[in-house]
Amino acid sequence: MKKLDLPVHMPSWTTMLPSLSWVTRISVRPGLSLGGASIMIAYFVTLCYAGVWESNIFSDPLRMGWVAISQLPVVIVLATKNNPVGILIGACYTRLNYLHRFSGRLMVIAVNIHALGYFYSWSLPNTASGTTPPTFNHQLFKPTHLTGFVALIAADVMFVTSLSWMRQRFHGTFKTLHVLGMIVFLIGCYLHAPQATAYLLIAVGIYLFDRLVRLLKTRYTTARVTALSELGMTRVEVLGTNAGWRAGQHVRVRVLERELGGPTGLGMLECHPFTICSVSESPSGENLTLMCKKTGMWTNKLFELARGMEYGSVSSDGSRAEKGSAPRDVRLLIEGPYGGPNHTIYSSFSGALVVAGGSGITYALGVVQDLLQKDRDGRSRLKCIELVWSVQDPSAILPLLHHFSFLLAQSNSKLYYTSLQISVSYTRCFANPPPHVVKVLQHLPAGLRVSPGRPKLQNILNSVVDRACALFHRGLEDDGRRAKPAGRSADSKRAGSRPAGVFVTVCGPQSMAEDLRRVVRSVDPDRRKRAGGVEMFDEVFGG
Structure with missing residues (x-):
């Protein structure tokens, strides 16, 4: 039997003063x-x-x-x-x-x-x-x-x-x-x-x-880079680093390779921030992992540097790679971590809505993996998590399908108490989509939904709030678990007599964050009060 170590939930001022929060979060401009x-x-x-x-x-x-x-x-x-x-x-x-x-x-x-x-x-x-x-x-x-x-x-x-x-x-x-x-x-x-x-x-x-x-926060190390062509991103795995950050934090990277230096070599001095998409102290031993989207000259050069290993098929050593290719190791300086939720403890809430747009999935994956790991270790109050990812092309799901399936399998395991659902929305429709994409979309794992159009965030948030409340009150009656180890009922009841709120976090374009702020402000007051509050944390592109 593993003893629970539930984090203390401290509501923010936005929960204690919802009317004032509603006013202060009105958008003046993007x-x-x-x-x-x-x-x-x-x-x-x-x-x-x-x-x-x-x-x-x-x-x-x-x-x-x-x-x-x-x-x-x-x-x-x-x-x-x-x-x-x-x-x-x-x-x-x-x-x-x-x-x-x-x-x-x-x-x-x-x-x-x-x-x-x-x-x-x-x-x-x-x-x-x-x-x-x-x-x-x-x-x-x-x-x-x-x-x-x-x-x-x-x-x-x-x-x-x-x-x-x-x-x-x-x-x-x-x-x-x-x-x-x-x-x-x-x-x-x-x-x-x-x-x-x-x-x-x-x-x-x-x-x-x-x-x-x-x-003092900078480290010289080696990383392995691979390309994710469907996403237009580069996967960077920092070797020998698997602890020392919180979910949602980012690091600043300088790649010390001639290919990125340009004619003058000054490109090696460029420092770029990227969100960590792996979980700290992962039981699997996974290293710190970044996914870098092609958005400019430097990231395009990094992608071309990584084209020697496509993250698709399975290579001889068991990693997912293009047939006949070899991994490319690069030298880099990594600084950080920075950002993240700071004083907010995500695992102290009762429900979570994690929204990502495009390459913001790196942030979302890090948050979800961290929450599931804390749930397995008995350090989370969460009852339900909803991950929403908005992309242009449905084929973007292919490189991450295995990852999504693994997260859903974890959530359905008897070792995990938190239910996870994943929704992927795509905005670009095709008259004749590629056959391999159609085949994948027809055989999705349970808990993963893929649909055309923009995500209906208002309906999704209301659903998360209602699910969190329902699972919490069910937990007071039967410990809220699908299959419970003996002896955890008493510990579970220490969670309190009411839900600990729902947190909403988003990583994506400024317009997506603005839409989600309006959705959070429009939550029905009675539903908000019943859930213990709805709080929002955002990470936006640009600046």
Whole structure:
């Protein structure tokens, strides 16, 4: 008999204050909720008060300069991967990026207002003394003014290159100019205003601390890469690493191979984030596994590098590979892990809805596998899990069919108490689908459904909530299990007298996350209360 070690469920504020949560999660624009916009407005008002209250930006431009430099540590701490703000509030650095961009842009605006105030004063005649003031050029080329002007140009360059259209289309250029621009800005500020050295040292200290932590979290290792042609993805298995992360976390990868370096070799320095799709400390000994979708030049090169081994047929050593091919081992630097649920404990809930779009299945697989493993070990309260995957082509299911079948077989085993259902929806229909795809779709394992069209998320979520409640109350009567080991009934009843809520998590495009937020907000209040609350966690593409 294995003793249960059920996690304590702590409802979030969204469950305790559902009405306030409903308001704060209203979407203002894609990627920004009303709650986030309120934080930005409060921050903006605070800086306006500090900069212009009972002051004139033309007669007292120095004040705005101090406002700008005082925000430098804030901008830096929100940009780091390991920052105390994220640790305290339980948020990954990716969730703080919008505040980093906003605070950075306000700082640049303050720097420009500070400079314009001086430009204005230098252009005015000195009517009080009747003397001719120094020319604008004479003032500008004073050493302290010139270094300030250089810092101004660096700040403006960082501002322009950080705009979304530039950041998304020329990401390499954006990162390079961002780093060089910040170095020039810091040096320029030090030479321009030595009295602001304290702010500069704090900012540099925060950045160096982050780099040190990132270095300590970086490992040089070897990985085996294979190609998943149906998904347009590359499977990366990091050899010798099978512990040290939580479900839903991601790592940052640099592949040290000439094929990815390009003519200059700089491609080997590129760092890309990928979600971990395997479970930590797997009983099967499975290594840390990533699945990298082809979305740009670097990931396309990685896919071509992996084409030497197609993840389809079975090779002589038992791995799934293309006939006659050989696996390709690559050297890489892996940094992390980062992100994940942070303070949220998925296994403390009674029900789960895991939604994935396209390559977001990597995140979903990691979460589901982790929950099933915790259920087998007696460390989960979950009664039911629904995995929903939306893809364009139904053939995308083929490389993962064996994986889905294995998860469903686990769930149906007597060792597992959580029921699992998997739904795959495809949006691209064919008049004459390939025969091998038709054959697979006609012989799906029990618990796996494949259907055309977009998933009906509202109906699915309502079904998960109702199932979680029904299985929970059934568990109070007969221990909620299909086949129970003796002695677990008393432990099971420690789960409490009411369901512990349903968590909803999504990894996919921004539009999918927005749709799911609307679905969560529209859950009937009585159904939400009966389930113990419905909470949502999202991982979106882009940024």
